[in-house]
Amino acid sequence: DVVLTQTLVAQPVRLGDQASISCRSSQSLVHSDGHTYLEWYLQKPGQSPQLLIYEVSNRFSGVPDRFSGSGSGSDFTLKISRVEPEDLGVYYCFEGTHDPFTFGSGTKLEIK
Amino acid sequence: QVKLLQSGAALVKPGASVKMSCKASGYTFTDYWVSWVKQSHGKSLEWIGEIYPNSGATNFNEKFKGKATLTVDKSTSTAYMELSRLTSEDSAIYYCTRDTSYYFDYWGQGVMVTVSS
Numbered sequence: 597d598v599v600l601t602q603t604l605v606a607q608p609v610r611l612g613d614q615a616s617i618s619c620r621s622s623q624s625l626v627h628s629d630g631h632t633y634l635e636w637y638l639q640k641p642g643q644s645p646q647l648l649i650y651e652v653s654n655r656f657s658g659v660p661d662r663f664s665g666s667g668s669g670s671d672f673t674l675k676i677s678r679v680e681p682e683d684l685g686v687y688y689c690f691e692g693t694h695d696p697f698t699f700g701s702g703t704k705l706e707i708k
Numbered sequence: 709q710v711k712l713l714q715s716g717a718a719l720v721k722p723g724a725s726v727k728m729s730c731k732a733s734g735y736t737f738t739d740y741w742v743s744w745v746k747q748s749h750g751k752s753l754e755w756i757g758e759i760y761p762n763s764g765a766t767n768f769n770e771k772f773k774g775k776a777t778l779t780v781d782k783s784t785s786t787a788y789m790e791l792s793r794l795t796s797e798d799s800a801i802y803y804c805t806r807d808t809s810y811y812f813d814y815w816g817q818g819v820m821v822t823v824s825s
């Protein structure tokens with residue numbers, strides 16, 4: 597199975613600062629159809645995960661443009677340009693390229 | 709708007725089974741797969757398997773074969789997951805999701821299952 601590695605806790609950030617979260621895959625996430633199915637989810641305290649970014653860099657409907665995704669192959673990054681209080685929670689990367697689908701272990705975003 | 713409404717929390721005895729539901733609305737139920745995801749307490753997420761309502765076709769994570777059974781009722785746009793031979797390792801929150809084939813764009817609110825005598 598693919599292993600997605602995330603740091604457990606992100607460097608604490610101040611509100612309004614930029615945050616960056618990384619996800620490294622044990623295998624390339626390029627699908628045979630040419631797409632890269634690497635997604636980012638945010639799970640706020642007490643809530644279900646919500647989709648932020650799909651296929652590396654596409655923001656899901658309603659997601660603020662302060663969220664952006666980048667990367668290729670097996671190395672990916674989620675950036676939050678100006679952290680707001682509602683951005684707190686655990687961020688998971690996910691890959692839908694290989695069987696079985698797998699999630700990263702999650703990165704908790706903390707405020708300084 | 710797309711909604712996935714899951715059944716309520718369950719307290720079940722070891723060795724028993726539990727069946728939970730996920731009622732979809734706001735989209736054509738038969739056009740999308742439904743996936744199920746497990747989240748053990750304080751831990752990450754695991755994909756259990758998926759079902760395509762139009763045909764009933766299923767795919768499973770090998771880890772959950774024999775543990776989870778997925779079914780649908782197209783007439784009510786409802787997906788079901790049954791977990792069998794429950795142990796304490798099955799205590800978790802279980803989510804249903806709308807599955808585009810490659811990722812999950814909408815999630816239910818989750819069902820907490822507690823296995824205890």
